[in-house]
Every structure is written in structure tokens, then in C-alpha cells.
């Protein structure tokens with residue numbers, strides 16, 4: 158397939174809001190993908206944190222194939238077996254107390270649901286979020302995004318929210334008041350550069366929210382499903398939020414997401430408060446249930462912790478050897494960031510890495526974010542990473 162012909166087709170008809178890399182991907186297996194001209198790449202982004210168990214894991218392909226031939230969609234007025242299996246599994250695996258879930262199609266919708274729930278449960282409408290946070294692009298989620306770049310063009314449409322520095326408990330304490338429905342944070346900020354908060358931050362937020370009578374929402378869309386070396390990142394501090402959102406890696410490549418909550422919060426909603434046509438459809442639920450099963454069977458959470466630890470050490474060793482190029486590595490599990498000092502070089506890195514046969518992402522433009530499939534073979538991970546590090550050192 159001629160890539161230029163594909164590019165011309167998109168230029169004619171796609172809404173021009175995405176600056177794509179110059180390649181079309183046609184196939185994926187495990188941690189590798191192939192483009193329309195037959196070149197192969199190691200994917201260190203797992204499709205942006207989504208293909209948690211690798212591209213086209215055989216168990217996922219088989220389960221979806223079977224489910225697609227059985228039942229794909231009903232209205233949400235009916236019970237379906239895949240949804241029952243998934244909500245049972247989510248309740249069993251989630252931090253104790255998060256026993257109620259609602260399924261959505263993407264992370265943003267899960268965040269929207271979480272915001273509505275907080276407003277319903279508290280009778281309040283204020284939200285406090287963090288600078289640099291990314292929670293999605295619909296109007297509700299955009300209002301709590303902590304990046305001016307995303308909010309500013311739509312400012313007139315947005316509900317007001319407060320933003321405080323991430324990791325700063327004192328600033329959060331100042332911002333939360335009796336109009337606050339919820340505090341929402343990513344346990345580790347993803348889009349703004351794999352920012353890990355100080356120890357005790359999540360536990361401190363939990364305490365603060367209890368004291369102020371507002372909800373604590375943990376947006377685990379990016380950090381959930383083993384990414385950080387725990388099934389959910391809040392487990393690093395043994396914290397149970399009032400609402401937890403999931404997405405991305407939950408479906409392993411199939412669009413499915415969820416928000417989970419407690420019995421106490423669930424008791425505040427009424428029939429008709431929320432709904433969806435596609436959310437929780439049998440295919441999505443089958444995908445998520447299969448991913449969670451594979452993560453458990455293949456012990457991918459422990460692998461994320463162990464391999465992630467070695468990945469971190471590898472990146473840190475590079476940072477120690479090249480202090481003029483990068484500052485120290487940061488992250489947990491298979492969710493690591495390496496900040497580059499030179500924005501211009503960082504801007505060119507993704508394309509240079511593509512030429513070297515590796516897909517990488519630069520979060521916030523300058524932080525090399527390494528978030529591969531949880532089951533990426535070591536023989537793919539380290540050699541591919543070393544090719545990228547050589548480009549940075551060059």
C-alpha cells in the first residue's frame with residue numbers, strides 16, 4: 158500500500174484536528190505493529206496505554222470472536238451475561254468497598270459519570286482538580302482538565318473548576334470548601350509527563366475529603382489495570398476512593414471503560430439519573446472481562462512491578478550517564494517517564510524513533526513516556542528502548 162495515497166485520502170475527508178505521524182498501521186501482534194509498507198515497529202506506547210495485554214492477544218481475539226457471533230448489543234433495558242461477569246469481577250478485584258460499577262465507552266465518559274455522581278451524592282457542584290491533569294475532552298471533563306491549552310478555546314462553555322498544583326496537599330486544603338462536590342486526581346499524572354506525587358498524597362486527599370464531606374475521585378483511566386505495578390494505582394497507598402474511573406487498558410484495545418463507586422454513593426442515585434446506548438454492551442464487557450482474566454492468569458501486575466523496576470533502573474542509569482540530555486527517571490511499574498532537557502530535540506524524537514523501528518510518545522512534548530504492553534517480551538523492550546536512548550544521547 159502506498160502511504161502517500163492513504164495520506165491524501167485522510168487529507169480529503171478527516172476533520173483536521175490531529176497531527177499524525179507519517180505512517181499507517183495495519184497489523185499488531187504482542188508488542189509489535191506493522192505499517193502499510195510492511196515495516197515492523199516495537200510499540201513502547203501500547204497504543205497509548207490501551208493494549209495492556211499486547212496487540213491482538215489470542216485469548217482476547219478468541220473471546221471477542223465468540224461473543225461477536227453470539228450477541229453484540231441489546232438496549233440497556235436487558236440483563237446480559239457478559240456485563241454480569243464483568244461487574245462481578247470488577248467488584249471482586251477493586252479496592253474494598255467499590256462494589257458498584259457502570260460501564261461506558263471511553264475514559265472521558267467514565268469521568269463524566271463520576272462528576273455527575275459526585276454532584277448527586279453531595280448536592281454540590283464544585284470540583285477541585287490539579288494543574289496539568291488530563292481527564293478528557295467533553296465539556297464536563299474539559300472543565301476539570303488542568304491544561305489551559307485544552308480548556309481555553311472552549312472557556313465560555315465550561316463549568317467553573319479550581320485547579321491546584323499536583324502533589325500539594327496544603328494547596329488542596331485551601332481550595333476545597335463547602336461547595337466542593339469532589340476532588341479529582343490521577344494517582345500519577347499521565348499526559349502531563351508521568352508525575353508521581355509525594356508519598357502520602359492520596360491518603361492525605363482521602364482524609365481531606367472525609368473531613369470536608371466531599372467525594373474523592375481517582376481517575377485511573379491511565380494508571381489502572383496493572384500499569385503502575387498494582388492492579389489500581391491507589392493501592393500503592395491502600396486508599397479506597399469514593400469513585401474510581403477506568404478505561405484504556407481495561408479493554409485491551411476494545412473501547413470500554415467504567416466508573417466504580419461505593420454502596421453509600423450508589424444509594425444517592427435514582428433510576429434515570431444516567432444511561433447509555435452502547436456502554437456495557439456484550440462485546441465491550443467480554444473484552445474487559447477477558448483482559449482482567451488474562452492479567453490475573455499471566456500475573457501481569459507482578460510483572461509490571463518487577464519489569465517496571467528494572468526499566469526504571471535502566472532509564473535512571475541512562476539519566477546518570479547523560480545529565481546534559483535528560484533529568485532523572487520517574488514512574489512506577491511499566492509507567493515510566495524520562496524528561497528531556499531540550500524541547501526541540503524532544504519534538505523530533507518520535508519521528509526519529511519511528512525511523513529506528515520504535516513507537517514512542519513524548520508526554521507534554523518533552524517527557525519520554527514508556528508504557529508498553531504489560532507482557533512485552535524483554536527482548537523487545539530493552540533493545541528497542543536502547544535504540545531510542547541512543548538517539549537521545551546522540
Ligand SMILES: Cc1ncc(COP(=O)(O)O)c(C=O)c1O
Nearest residue numbers: 263264265291292293376378379
Ligand atoms: C487520566 C485520563 N482520564 C481520562 C482520559 C480520557 O479517556 P478517553 O480518551 O478514553 O476518553 C484519559 C485519556 O488519555 C486519561 O489519561
